[in-house]
Amino acid sequence: MPELAEVEIVRRNLERWWIGRAAQEVIVADDDLIVPSSREAVITALSEPAYAAMRRGKHLWVELGPSRHALLFHLRMTGKITLEDTPQARFTRLAWLIPEVGWLCFKDSRRLGTLEHLAPGLITSSAPINKLGPEPDALDGPSLKLRFGRSARRVKELLLDQRVIAGVGNIAVSEVFWQLGLHPSVRPKQLDDDDYQRLSDALTSHFAQLLVSEQADELHYVNQGKAQNPFMVYLREGQPCPRCQAPLERMTFGGRSTYYCPRCQPARAPA
DNA sequence: TCGGTTGTTATTGT
């Protein structure tokens, strides 16, 4: 799935395309998208004008109508929401027509994304929104350290745990660790106060930069189509490190790859 | 055919 920056880009697009308007027509192409709520509830909500597009972590929702329905989207691995001339685009699971704008299409080749309808007032108290940790830009070094607590888990696992910090994904870990010279298996005990501050700063600036460089009407995933890889180390196993030219390597934990430079990111002595 | 893929969750084992 897209990470924080990509979801924020989709949110901004929805704001431009959808807010202030109601869908005129709805096509549910894949009922499995809508869980656990009913297809009827989603269609009813879509018939009312949208008035706000919100994001927390990788979750995106739109509030609609005087009765304040909420439609909560999760794009998971391959979801995107695009603006199309027709609702027939490949991989479209749900399409809704905004008059004088076009068809908004939830496209999702892997079909792991979800859409949930939430009754008025339930959104911020709903799981998992209320379980999410703070946004990266709301954390400084000391507060990040506090959130890690005395955990013995790898820093990587903690950053990917949405309850600890919201919005961080697997790509961000590779890129930020490379930037800071952190080994993929580093543990909280091996970080000093300075490391924590640099880590929280690097996460914030990583997402801020992506927000600018990836801004577009349609998200482009590195692994799909001909989009070229804009990252320094992610998916670049075997290629020279941009900093020292040593061949980049890959290490996986729990089936999640971290790409890193063995020279720039040496293992640290146990603290 | 195999191994890889930007997410999350349930399950099993240590």
Next chain:
DNA sequence: GACAATAACAACCG
């Protein structure tokens, strides 16, 4: 209880 690994969800790509 904490942690770690794995599969599962489902499908595409090289």
